[in-house]
Amino acid sequence: xxxxxxxxxxxxxxxxxxxxxEVKPGLSLMRAAMEAGLEGIEAQCGxxxxxxxxxxxxxxxxxxxxxxxxxxxxxxxxxxxAERRTNSRLSCQLIAEKSLDGLTVRFPDRQS
Amino acid sequence: xxxQAPIVIVGAGQAGMQIAESLxxxxxxxxxxxxxxxxxPPYQRxxxxxxxxxxxxxxxxxxxxxxxxxxxLKITLKTHCRITAIDRNRxxxxxxxxxxxxxxxxxxxTGSLPRTLPxxxxxxSGVLALRGIADSLAIGAAIRSCAAExxxxxxxxxxxxxxxxxxxxxxxGAQVTVLEGLARLMSRVTAPVVSESFARLxxxxxxxxxFGAQVAEIVAYEGHVAAVRTTGGQEYPAACVVxxxxxxxxxxxxxxxxxxxxxxxxxxxCSRTSDPLIAAAGDCTARRLPSGELVRxxxxxxxxxxxxxxxxxxxxxxxxxxxxxxxxxxxFDVKLQMVxxxxxxxxxxxxxDLDKPAYSAFxxxxxxxxxxxxxxxxxxxxxxxKLLDQGLSLTPEQAADPQFELTSLLKPRDATAGGx
Numbered sequence: 001x002x003x004x005x006x007x008x009x010x011x012x013x014x015x016x017x018x019x020x021x022e023v024k025p026g027l028s029l030m031r032a033a034m035e036a037g038l039e040g041i042e043a044q045c046g047x048x049x050x051x052x053x054x055x056x057x058x059x060x061x062x063x064x065x066x067x068x069x070x071x072x073x074x075x076x077x078x079x080x081x082a083e084r085r086t087n088s089r090l091s092c093q094l095i096a097e098k099s100l101d102g103l104t105v106r107f108p109d110r111q112s
Numbered sequence: 113x114x115x116q117a118p119i120v121i122v123g124a125g126q127a128g129m130q131i132a133e134s135l136x137x138x139x140x141x142x143x144x145x146x147x148x149x150x151x152x153p154p155y156q157r158x159x160x161x162x163x164x165x166x167x168x169x170x171x172x173x174x175x176x177x178x179x180x181x182x183x184x185l186k187i188t189l190k191t192h193c194r195i196t197a198i199d200r201n202r203x204x205x206x207x208x209x210x211x212x213x214x215x216x217x218x219x220x221x222t223g224s225l226p227r228t229l230p231x232x233x234x235x236x237s238g239v240l241a242l243r244g245i246a247d248s249l250a251i252g253a254a255i256r257s258c259a260a261e262x263x264x265x266x267x268x269x270x271x272x273x274x275x276x277x278x279x280x281x282x283x284x285g286a287q288v289t290v291l292e293g294l295a296r297l298m299s300r301v302t303a304p305v306v307s308e309s310f311a312r313l314x315x316x317x318x319x320x321x322x323f324g325a326q327v328a329e330i331v332a333y334e335g336h337v338a339a340v341r342t343t344g345g346q347e348y349p350a351a352c353v354v355x356x357x358x359x360x361x362x363x364x365x366x367x368x369x370x371x372x373x374x375x376x377x378x379x380x381x382c383s384r385t386s387d388p389l390i391a392a393a394g395d396c397t398a399r400r401l402p403s404g405e406l407v408r409x410x411x412x413x414x415x416x417x418x419x420x421x422x423x424x425x426x427x428x429x430x431x432x433x434x435x436x437x438x439x440x441x442x443x444f445d446v447k448l449q450m451v452x453x454x455x456x457x458x459x460x461x462x463x464x465d466l467d468k469p470a471y472s473a474f475x476x477x478x479x480x481x482x483x484x485x486x487x488x489x490x491x492x493x494x495x496x497x498k499l500l501d502q503g504l505s506l507t508p509e510q511a512a513d514p515q516f517e518l519t520s521l522l523k524p525r526d527a528t529a530g531g532x
Contacts, residue, residue: 035178037185039137044412046156046174048163050440050449051413052494072447072490078519079494112417112435 007101011056014040014109023096029105030054030092040107047092049073053111054091055080059104063087066094082108113428116142117216120205122195122365124148126156126412127221127394129176130419131426132187138427144186145213147193147205150244153179154189158412160248161276162442166283168252171245198369200387217389217426220366220377221419224359224395224410229268233330238337239353242273251277254352259285263351266290266340268327270297272441274356275310279443282317289348290314291325291340293357301450302473303460306485309469313444322348359410361396374398376408381432383422391425393418399433407453411439436500438493449493452483452500461512464489472496474511481505498522 006022011033013019023032033041033054042053049072058066066089069077073093077084091105119135121128124146132146148154155174159165164174182189194208204212226241228234240251258265258281265281267274270292278288290297296307297314311321326343330353339347361376372378372386376398383391394415398406417433424431438451446469457475464471472492475483481504484496495518499506502522510516 031173035175035181037133037177037181042416044416045440046159046412048158048440048442050447051438075490076494078491079498079522112413 005098007096007098007103009096009100010102010104011038011040012104012106013038014107018104025095025097027096028092029056029094029096030090032096033091038107040111041091042111043092044112049076049090049093052076052080052090055082055111056089056091056094056105056107057085058087058089058094059106060087062100062103065099065103069093080108081110081112113426114142114216115140115427118143118145118214119217119219119426120213120215121146121219121221122205123221123223123394123396124150124154124189124191125221125223125394125415126154126176127223127396127415127419127422128219129154130416131219131221131391131393131423133177133181133185134420134423135426136185136187138423138429140423140427142216143188145188145190146182147190147195147207147213149192149194150246151191152245153177153182153191155245156412157244158440160245161242161273161280165248165252165255165277165280174245195365198365198390200369200389203389215389217391219422219426220385220390220392220396221394221415221422222362222365222396225362226355226359227357229327229330229355229357231327231329233332233337234355236330236332236337237335238351239330239355241355242277243359251352251354254354255281255284255286258287258351261351262287264289264349265352265354266348266350267354267356268340269293269356269358270321270323271300271356271358272298272439274354275314275443276441277354277356278314278319279317282314282319283444287318287320289320289322289350291322291327291342291348293324293326295323297321301454302485303454303457303475305460305462305466306448306473306487309466309487310443310446310448313446313469317444322346359395361398361408363396366390366392366396374406376406378406379418381421381434382425382430383418383433384425391422393422409437411437413438436497438497446487447490448485448487449490450483450485451493451497452481454483454485457482459508461508463492463511463514472511474506474508476508479505479507481511492518495519495522 045051197206264287454475472486486493
């Protein structure tokens with residue numbers, strides 16, 4: 001896979017640092033963040049939509065371009081550890097694809 | 113606490129990795145040596161009996177963190193590294209290869225070991241247990257060969273691991289028998305109503321469940337497992353046996369070194385052991401609650417939260433683990449999420465549809481909420497987690513009332529869009 005085809009996703013850590021990763025299409029944004037060792041994510045259940053510790057805030061203008069959350073995700077989001085906002089998503093349910101090139105997500109100050 | 117001095121972590125699982133990462137976040141700049149017996153970098157174990165067992169997939173996909181992270185955080189990972197002793201006077205650990213490693217402070221994250229059956233035939237070829245990647249691969253291969261050749265898998269133990277393996281084997285097309293010694297499934301951790309739901313679920317998929325089955329012997333044919341015989345004389349044909357009868361904390365090193373152990377390395381809620389230079393986290397620990405009671409948890413959450421506490425403790429800080437414990441299990445299309453500890457309950461009420469199943473079981477003692485098990489009821493689980501974390505309760509009547517909003521007990525939150 002040439003890097004030209006890899007969407008670049010920017011993650012903002014709780015302390016404000018921005019990290020841009022080239023994420024292989026098909027990989028979840030959670031998995032890419034874990035592999036890169038980002039600090040604002042825990043992903044305790046490993047991508048099972050069971051723990052809500054991979055919570056992120058999606059840049060509002062990107063919300064419509066994402067697949068809407070499943071019922072499971074919507075329910076998990078009801079009680080995330082940090083503040084739940086209308087742009088809250090679980091990054092384990094966001095799958096990288098070319099069209100997401102340029103997306104920015106921010107991690108909350110706490111996941112658990 | 114000298115931030116330059118070397119810290120050694122024994123055990124490179126989820127807890128060991130968390131301790132290492134958290135130590136860097138806590139400002140430790142000295143050497144950090146993470147010792148693991150397996151050939152792999154730290155990986156997640158829960159998928160080994162769930163999705164990964166069914167779908168296969170790469171070992172890299174299980175990694176807790178990517179390989180670049182260890183390098184960036186200057187964590188020295190020693191694989192194939194077995195520690196045989198701790199010398200607390202000299203502050204050294206002895207390795208199986210005869211070498212020694214000096215430590216200033218030490219963390220123990222040695223995990224747990226599957227219990228073995230004290231019966232004839234327990235070490236036959238074809239008798240498997242699940243702890244690591246190699247075990248999951250072996251079980252996966254045995255399941256696939258059973259599915260292809262029509263052989264039957266016998267799972268001994270109707271707890272989480274046994275039932276997850278049974279569900280995976282069934283899904284892969286193998287015939288499965290589960291032998292449970294007690295009268296119902298998961299009896300150690302759930303109420304009868306939840307056990308019933310899972311028994312119905314497994315039976316509906318064709319898994320044969322046998323209760324009250326005390327196994328006496330694993331019978332061989334030409335050196336390979338052929339059947340499991342119970343004390344009642346019943347024989348269950350088996351091309352493969354998976355033993356899932358629980359785990360014991362691996363506290364041998366700590367015990368030999370004279371640390372306080374009581375079926376697990378005894379730690380306080382900040383993951384401190386009886387030696388101020390040694391912390392411990394994860395499955396290998398037994399945590400002393402303020403009430404004096406000891407609690408053992410086998411979960412990812414425990415590994416992560418105790419790992420954070422242990423790192424803080426080694427840096428001279430206190431970071432107690434106080435969150436309500438939670439667990440999850442996936443079996444067929446049922447997502448089981450549990451929060452709190454139901455031990456000692458005197459009342460259970462349910463909320464939701466028992467037949468589907470899509471309900472939660474609320475456990476109370478003297479009218480106070482202890483724990484909630486949710487089957488395909490994600491929002492109940494998330495709300496119960498909040499309630500228990502905040503030390504709140506509800507009445508059994510409220511729990512049973514479908515009109516009652518669990519969230520009404522929580523502090524309200526604003527749902528506003530914040531900038532990404």
